[in-house]
Amino acid sequence: MFCDSKPLTLFCFPCAGASATTYIRWRKRLPDWINVEPVELPGRGSRITERLIDDYETLVDRLSDELSGALPANYAFFGHSMGALLAYGCAHRLRDRRERSARALLLACCAAPTRRNEERLARLQTDDALLEELKKMNGTPVDVFEHPELLRMTLDLLGADVRICASFRPFDRAPLDVGLHVFGGLDDEIEEERLAAWSIETSAAATLEMFDGGHFFIRDRESDFLAKLRNLLRGFAPFAERESRRAFS
Template sequence: MLIEPKSLTLFCFPCAGASAATYLRWRRLLPDWIGVEPVEPPGRGARIAEPLIDDYDSLVDRMTDELAGALPTNYVFFGHSMGALLAYGCAHRLRDRRERGPRALILACCAAPTRRDEERLARLRTDAALLQELKDLNGTPTDVFEHPELLRLTLDILRADFGVCSSFRRFERAPLDLDLHIFGGVDDEIEEERLTAWSLETSAATTLQMFDGGHFVIRDRESDILASLRNALRGFAPAERESRRAFS
């Protein structure tokens, strides 16, 4: 796909069980110099007819193939939960291919590669366990639980996505050379120590910002998240456009 030229393109990777549609509203909530480009994994949303992929390396290879060759000059990856792992993987794959890489990674509510809880993921295999996980995370619309066909689709996507997360392995390669901005929720089960360990994955700077809320803090504290997101991206914005926005 060809990307419309923007001062900065923000590629957004969704969390497990979710679709890229999560980020569509950001197009009108972020400044016009940021081009929001949601990244849709196969098997959901606009790609519902395609088979789901439940292996991390296979999914990252597929998504990197689709992004490579049409990348803008100036772009950043954002990922929430599983989306953070996908953004991290695509950044590594693009570097391996000597493609133009992102200027930074902004990762929300995802434990660092060295602080993953593999035992928890291994327990999430049955429908009952997946259903309880949906309820515990409190990030699924209540309508989903009231419609059997929609719930079946959601559980199938979630099972595949947890397979992606379970098959993730840390890249045993040189750290990335780009800034990492990490967002977390103070009530999320992913503690601050597991977030700060992202600093091991880059030779550049790492920042951490905690917000009131749980695992879906990017939804529950959206205005705060977007304010911090804009602040993190400001360094990539042409000064004259940001100045006009400030005084409009």
């Protein structure tokens, strides 16, 4: 059961190769009216003993099962890269189940379903290709590359996540009726036009904002990004700033 004691719960879905710990620090950096709820995926972090799931529909079904029936009255989804696809899928699945909708869908560094680069995913089928990808994206701690066992675990996890992304297929469903806010890095290989194409996935308002930095600008430009996130979410939590007792830093 998820905490429902704050005006807004923000469910955060991790990128490929990552775990829920990515978002733990946000609990201290966002105001106390936001309940940051990192979503842990099977086979990593606190769920390390569970079998990895490497199929998109299967994973979305599992996550939706876990969310269904326990959703707070007021919540939003955030997803980074692969996490954006998972947040998007869960939003559709929960709508199919007639669960309460998210107040907003916030997606970073993920091409729209109609503008995905399938050829790139097809190339990431070997350890060498995955290792090169890790180094290129510059989001993996240097220590990982210096410890063979840790690197092996990282490559196995990333390989499973690449298969998740490769198994995704665009939905033949009506657009979501939820505000959709997309973010990108100016130096990321996902071009602005591929991010802007998310706008057709909702019948509500859609926005796009670009930040300095690459694929991991949410980490490298964390203060700027979280300030934007706070301002967007404030509209869904009445009297939020007045109730907040912790200064945003």
